[in-house]
Amino acid sequence: MDADMVTAVAAVLVALGSLWVGYTQARDSRRHGRQSVRPLLHMHRVKAYEGTEAGLGIINAGLGPAIVTSSVVRLDGEVVGPWDVHTQQRILDPLPERPKAHSLRPGAVVPAGLSAFLLSLDEFSDNQHGWFWDLVTRRLVVEVRYESLYGGENVMVTPPVF
Template sequence: MDPDMVTAVAAVVVALGSLWVSYTQARDSRRHSRQSVRPMLHMRRVKEYEGTEAGLNVINAGLGPAIVTSSVVRLDGEVIGQWDYHTQQRILGLGLLPTRPKAHSLRPGAVVLAGQSTFLLSVDEFSDDQHGWFWDLVTRRLMIEVRYESLYGGENFVVTPPVF
C-alpha cells in the first residue's frame, strides 16, 4: 500500500468517526432538550391537619408545562366522564354532600405550569367530624385519571392518585 492510499483511508476513517460523533451528539442534545421541558404531574390526597384545606391535589414537579389531553373520572368504579364542569356537577349534585366542595377543572388543552399546585376537589377548614364523607369520597369512591403531554407532544403521560 502506498502512502497516498494510507492517507486517503485514514481521512475516510476520521471523517466517518466525526460524522458518528456529530450524529450521537445531536441525538443526545435533542433527548436532553425534551427532558429539560418534561412535565411530571403527581396527584395526592391531602389532609394534613384540622382546619386546613384538604382534598385531591395535582402538582407539576417537572421542568416544563403539562398540557392535559384527556381525563377519565370514575365514581364507585363507574366511568362518568371527563374532569370538567358537568362531571363535577354530577358528583357534587348527588344530594349526599352536606357541604359544597371547591372544584377545579382540567379540560383537554388545560395547562399545568411547572411548579404549579392546584386542588381538583377540596374543602376549606377540613374537620374529620364534619367532612368524613368528603374524605371517603376522595379516598375510596372517586378516581380521576389525567393524561397529559409536554410541549413536544405525543408522550401520553398518565397520572392517577395513589391507591389506598
C-alpha cells in the same frame, strides 16, 4: 498500496468518525433538551389538621409544563366522564356541601411547580366532613393523561390507592 492511497483512506475514516460523533452529540443534545422540559404530575390527598383545606391535589414536580390530553373520572368504579364542569356538577350536586373544584380539560396546561387542588374543602373537619374524605379516598378516582411540549409521551397520573 502507496502513500497517497493510505492518506486518502485515513482521511475518509476520520471524516466518517467525525460524522458519527457529530450525529451522536446532536441526538444526545435533543434527548437532553426533551428531558429538561419534562413534566411530572403527581396526585395526592391532603388532610393536614382540623380547620385547614383538605382534598385531592395535583402537583407538577417536573421541569416543564404538562399539557393535559384527556381525563377520566370514576365514581364507585363507574366511568362518569372527563374531569370537566359537567362531570363535576353530576358528582358534586348531591353532596351535602359544595366543595371547590378545578377542571382539567384537554389542552389545559399545568405549569412546572404548580400545586393545586382538583377538589377541596376550605375548612375541613373530621366530624362534619367524613363524607368528603370518603369521596376523595375511596369513591372518586380521577385519571389524567398528559404530555410534554414535545408531545407523544401519553403519561398517566392517578391518585395513590389507599
